[in-house]
Amino acid sequence: MSSDLINLTLRVWRQNDPDSQGQFESYQLNGVSTHMSFLEMLDVLNEQLIESGQESVAFDHDCREGICGTCSLMINGQAHGPDKATTTCQLHMRRFNDGDTVTIEPWRATGFPVVKDLVVDRGAFDRIISAGGYVSVNTGNAPDGNAIPIAGTTQEVAMDAAACIGCGACVAACKNASAMLFVSAKVSQLAILPQGQQERSERVVSMVSQMDDEGFGSCTNTSECEAACPAEISVSNIARLNREYLRASLCGRD
Amino acid sequence: MVRVASETLNSRVPEGHVDQIWDKHRFNMKLVNPANKRKFSVIVVGTGLAGGSAAASLAELGYEVKSFCFQDSPRRAHSIAAQGGINAAKNYPNDGDSIWRLFYDTVKGGDYRAREANVYRLAQVSNNIIDQCVAQGVPFAREYGGTLANRSFGGAQVSRTFYSRGQTGQQLLLGAYQAMMRQVQLGKVQLYARREMLELIVVDGVARGIIVRNLVTGQLETHTADAVVMSTGGYGNVYYLSTNAKGCNVTAAWRCHKRGAYFANPCYTQIHPTCIPVSGDYQSKLTLMSESLRNDGRVWVPKNAGDSRAPAEIPDEDRDYYLERRYPSFGNLVPRDVASRAAKERCDAGFGVGDTNLAVYLDFRDAIMRVGEDAIRKKYGNLFHMYHKTTAEDPYKVPMRIFPAVHYTMGGLWVDYHLMSNLPGLFVLGEANFSDHGANRLGASALMQGLSDGYFVLPYTIGDHLATSELPTVPEDHPACVEALESAKGRIDQLLSVQGTRTVDSFHRDLGQIMWDNCGMARNKAGLESAVGQIQELREQFWQNVRVLGNGQSFNQSLEKAGRVADFLEFGELLATDALHREESCGGHFREEHQTDEGEAKRNDEKFNYVAAWEYNGVGEDSTLHKEPLSFDNVPPATRSYK
Numbered sequence A: 001m002s003s004d005l006i007n008l009t010l011r012v013w014r015q016n017d018p019d020s021q022g023q024f025e026s027y028q029l030n031g032v033s034t035h036m037s038f039l040e041m042l043d044v045l046n047e048q049l050i051e052s053g054q055e056s057v058a059f060d061h062d063c064r065e066g067i068c069g070t071c072s073l074m075i076n077g078q079a080h081g082p083d084k085a086t087t088t089c090q091l092h093m094r095r096f097n098d099g100d101t102v103t104i105e106p107w108r109a110t111g112f113p114v115v116k117d118l119v120v121d122r123g124a125f126d127r128i129i130s131a132g133g134y135v136s137v138n139t140g141n142a143p144d145g146n147a148i149p150i151a152g153t154t155q156e157v158a159m160d161a162a163a164c165i166g167c168g169a170c171v172a173a174c175k176n177a178s179a180m181l182f183v184s185a186k187v188s189q190l191a192i193l194p195q196g197q198q199e200r201s202e203r204v205v206s207m208v209s210q211m212d213d214e215g216f217g218s219c220t221n222t223s224e225c226e227a228a229c230p231a232e233i234s235v236s237n238i239a240r241l242n243r244e245y246l247r248a249s250l251c252g253r254d
Numbered sequence B: 001m002v003r004v005a006s007e008t009l010n011s012r013v014p015e016g017h018v019d020q021i022w023d024k025h026r027f028n029m030k031l032v033n034p035a036n037k038r039k040f041s042v043i044v045v046g047t048g049l050a051g052g053s054a055a056a057s058l059a060e061l062g063y064e065v066k067s068f069c070f071q072d073s074p075r076r077a078h079s080i081a082a083q084g085g086i087n088a089a090k091n092y093p094n095d096g097d098s099i100w101r102l103f104y105d106t107v108k109g110g111d112y113r114a115r116e117a118n119v120y121r122l123a124q125v126s127n128n129i130i131d132q133c134v135a136q137g138v139p140f141a142r143e144y145g146g147t148l149a150n151r152s153f154g155g156a157q158v159s160r161t162f163y164s165r166g167q168t169g170q171q172l173l174l175g176a177y178q179a180m181m182r183q184v185q186l187g188k189v190q191l192y193a194r195r196e197m198l199e200l201i202v203v204d205g206v207a208r209g210i211i212v213r214n215l216v217t218g219q220l221e222t223h224t225a226d227a228v229v230m231s232t233g234g235y236g237n238v239y240y241l242s243t244n245a246k247g248c249n250v251t252a253a254w255r256c257h258k259r260g261a262y263f264a265n266p267c268y269t270q271i272h273p274t275c276i277p278v279s280g281d282y283q284s285k286l287t288l289m290s291e292s293l294r295n296d297g298r299v300w301v302p303k304n305a306g307d308s309r310a311p312a313e314i315p316d317e318d319r320d321y322y323l324e325r326r327y328p329s330f331g332n333l334v335p336r337d338v339a340s341r342a343a344k345e346r347c348d349a350g351f352g353v354g355d356t357n358l359a360v361y362l363d364f365r366d367a368i369m370r371v372g373e374d375a376i377r378k379k380y381g382n383l384f385h386m387y388h389k390t391t392a393e394d395p396y397k398v399p400m401r402i403f404p405a406v407h408y409t410m411g412g413l414w415v416d417y418h419l420m421s422n423l424p425g426l427f428v429l430g431e432a433n434f435s436d437h438g439a440n441r442l443g444a445s446a447l448m449q450g451l452s453d454g455y456f457v458l459p460y461t462i463g464d465h466l467a468t469s470e471l472p473t474v475p476e477d478h479p480a481c482v483e484a485l486e487s488a489k490g491r492i493d494q495l496l497s498v499q500g501t502r503t504v505d506s507f508h509r510d511l512g513q514i515m516w517d518n519c520g521m522a523r524n525k526a527g528l529e530s531a532v533g534q535i536q537e538l539r540e541q542f543w544q545n546v547r548v549l550g551n552g553q554s555f556n557q558s559l560e561k562a563g564r565v566a567d568f569l570e571f572g573e574l575l576a577t578d579a580l581h582r583e584e585s586c587g588g589h590f591r592e593e594h595q596t597d598e599g600e601a602k603r604n605d606e607k608f609n610y611v612a613a614w615e616y617n618g619v620g621e622d623s624t625l626h627k628e629p630l631s632f633d634n635v636p637p638a639t640r641s642y643k
């Protein structure tokens, strides 16, 4: 493979801390190999910034292979950039052209305050999970793993929902900054599996209530979340959440 | 010359037959009365499989738990990235598995350098782990009829690996995370995310707390407790390029080491055979292609060096399926150390493929013909997707190109049978301890070990410590706390004050290169000696010339990295020293001077049948070697053969 080099203009959001006002800064970055990942491109930018005595751009990342959900950038107005089913860390520079201007921003949502530059606080997601995104089973209380058969197809649907990486792109992509896709993924997984039945009603009500408290907007079914989701979580999960919620309100909490 | 301590280390393995000691010992250990548990507090650093499961289980028992991680959420611990699966001795496939066989395979796979009693216990509780995870709602793969499915992993001739597509670590971790978040809701776990542990607080020889840096505000915080649990993962990033997440570090373990905890077998590192090869010098990490792929993928190189035909055009008679050729009984499923060395051997001999000639093929052509593309997609879809994203090549059509990469570290802080280090009150779990894997870990056994430690071992053994120790209250202004805080602060100030010209990353890359060239898949005396010298020199340069901008009182990723690299620069020297002293080949530690005529690892049981646990004596000072002799009463050491 030949290594093609491109030149880019980067417009990067810089913000010192949660309280200060941020602004875009422009940087010229030349000789970017198209084999690089997007974050490797930012590494190169940061090396150059440090060498010229400027503080590096803060951005969140860890696994760099699309599973930890840490990376989180709006790239030219799209959460995780232009590729479908792809996190920022999996996006490669072969997707860009010589001379492009690339605008890079943090997730923007009331529920995700900016910490610094491109880094946001997604603690709200943890609090939503702690409101009920689990099966209450203490260590040591489990029956044999094969005691309850689960049809392969049922398991597959649960796994589709369980694949959510908790990145928050769904919120960032939504004009209402709704967290419905994220919440519905966990609600669905546990509502589908037999293990989740006992707390089914309680769970959906508590998680939705916590979601509202965190300042996320309401869902108006535009499906932008699904389009942005790197884990291909389907909006059918939102429909299931709504059914679960209705069921809980009708039957009361169990 | 290595300084050797005169006394051997006491592993506290109880007397008795290996299959009875854990049961008997659970009875013999002291218990903390249920009503008293809430009076004890435990710090758990790390929220991976080991730390997450420990924090949840301890809180369920009633202890007051504080949980720490450096990521923004505990759910992002590196365990999330594990792909292939988790072992257990369920014998659901009815293919002859048993606790004894899992025990045997693991001891043999570790090349007879693990502690038998620990491995047996691990095999024993492996089945409980699967049950627990299923009960939590972990969606393990299932057969059509609804029972749990298994796949095969290297080093075993039975099918005992449970999995959730290529995202097993993710699903297991979310199970543990959710269990922990439930305890957060119940007020039994206090969560401290975006905190980096920088110091261990030791009071009268007992571990009693930690100093952490709040990565958002830059503030240093003192936390004290009745016991401290380290579950901070492995140190593979000392090589800079590895399959580990970028934040993985040795800092937490190294800080404990500098406070007196012994570091065991640091030279036992695992180089995984199937990773996406390096593509350029901007490369920031390497991506694993799970071992599970070797269930269906066949590894080969062209028979004729320099054969430049496209892989699909090379007919079978011109392909060398070298693993199947060399190891007919295990074939593509030989253990990792063996597969990695075999790939290196072919590439060194000039048969490598791709731009750099540092790659071999992992080919799914035959499996796709046999079961169809859909069946393969169902099993490995996300891995194929990941490969496609990284390389822009479609592995359904073109074989994957793969090469070995640093992946896992078997070495770690020394622990006894209770998983307690030589520092009382300091427990070490998961990849951070020197573990149950000896000199080589079998696939799908790290997840098993992390969850075994956290769910089913520590909750018992920590009780014994708490019930039998004098643990006076340690106020935050205790001299030991103040001293640790000052030490952490001093180090940060020092890093910021150098104000040199080179970036932290540039030092890390250089260190990685030294480590890979000299302490990688093959090692020799001259290389290791030169590595020690080069590391010392690089460390000196670092402290004279590193550039860390910004300040300590704010979110500062350069500063975070600098602290970690500074520790790697000390630790790397210990790794090389350990590798130099171990004049034998075993598992992942391959000394070129010690090999059989066929190029296989040659152990020296007479001289090196021990765990090497190193005691810190100061930067640049020789460490003291403490030996824990190993005995194999149940799995008699033999030359490992997978032929």
Ligand SMILES: Cc1cc2nc3c(=O)[nH]c(=O)nc-3n(C[C@H](O)[C@H](O)[C@H](O)COP(=O)(O)OP(=O)(O)OC[C@H]3O[C@@H](n4cnc5c(N)ncnc54)[C@H](O)[C@@H]3O)c2cc1C
Residues within 6 Å of the ligand: B045, B046, B047, B048, B049, B050, B051, B068, B069, B070, B071, B074, B076, B077, B078, B079, B080, B081, B082, B083, B084, B085, B086, B168, B169, B195, B196, B197, B198, B231, B232, B233, B234, B243, B244, B245, B248, B249, B251, B252, B288, B290, B407, B408, B429, B430, B431, B432, B443, B444, B445, B446, B447, B448, B450
């Ligand atoms: C790509 C990949 C795939 C793998 N696949 C498999 C597999 O299929 N099967 C298998 O058995 N094993 C697999 N492994 C190995 C396995 O995933 C790990 O060994 C295991 O998950 C480690 O778990 P842990 O809990 O010990 O540590 P980790 O999951 O690494 O967690 C470490 C925790 O410690 C915290 N921490 C670290 N340092 C600090 C600090 N200084 N201060 C505060 N907190 C700190 C982190 O925040 C994190 O929460 C794989 C590994 C990799 C890299």
Ligand code: SF4
Residues within 6 Å of the ligand: A163, A164, A165, A166, A167, A168, A169, A170, A171, A181, A182, A185, A225, A228, A229, A230, A231, A232, A233
């Ligand atoms: S639903 Fe998709 S976009 Fe939203 S957090 Fe989960 S993985 Fe990210």
Ligand code: FES
Residues within 6 Å of the ligand: A060, A061, A062, A063, A064, A065, A066, A067, A068, A069, A070, A071, A087, A088, A089, A090
């Ligand atoms: S860094 Fe882990 S998903 Fe992108």
